[in-house]
Amino acid sequence: DGSELLTFGKDDRLRLWDAESGRLLHVSYEGAANAAPRNITLAATACGGPGTAHACAYVPCGRLLHVYEWATGALVSRLRGHFERVNAVALADGAVGGAAELLLSASDDASICAWAPPSDALGAAPAATAAPPSRAPIAATARQ
Numbered sequence: 001d002g003s004e005l006l007t008f009g010k011d012d013r014l015r016l017w018d019a020e021s022g023r024l025l026h027v028s029y030e031g032a033a034n035a036a037p038r039n040i041t042l043a044a045t046a047c048g049g050p051g052t053a054h055a056c057a058y059v060p061c062g063r064l065l066h067v068y069e070w071a072t073g074a075l076v077s078r079l080r081g082h083f084e085r086v087n088a089v090a091l092a093d094g095a096v097g098g099a100a101e102l103l104l105s106a107s108d109d110a111s112i113c114a115w116a117p118p119s120d121a122l123g124a125a126p127a128a129t130a131a132p133p134s135r136a137p138i139a140a141t142a143r144q
Helices: none
Strands: 004-008 014-018 043-047 054-061 062-069 075-080 086-093 099-105 111-115 138-144
Touching: 043 086, 043 099, 054 086, 054 099, 062 086
Parallel strands: none
Antiparallel strands: 004 014, 043 054, 054 062, 062 075, 086 099, 099 111, 111 138
């Protein structure tokens, strides 16, 4: 909703800020590592099923994407799919692969991975579990 801002410093610290007051909100995001020699992008969206929805942050950490619960800093998942450092993450709405929302990640290996949330037979996120993207990309492309 724009009331908070998540930053990732060269000191390997993710920091959550109150956007209006500029006050640091003391949330610990364990396992974050920012070895990128340049700026990287983060993404955030709602995850979870009906009655369990919460915000998740998708953070490049080396060759992995870490999925954190926004408000608590809990590590929800580690996504593997790239061979070199991930440097960008973005969310895209659309019907690619039947997903209502896709998470796209780009890497120094010149690949782009598309990640979709897991779904039940009806195409909705299961209600009983947090629903980070699947642990394997649904599509990947690399420069030839």
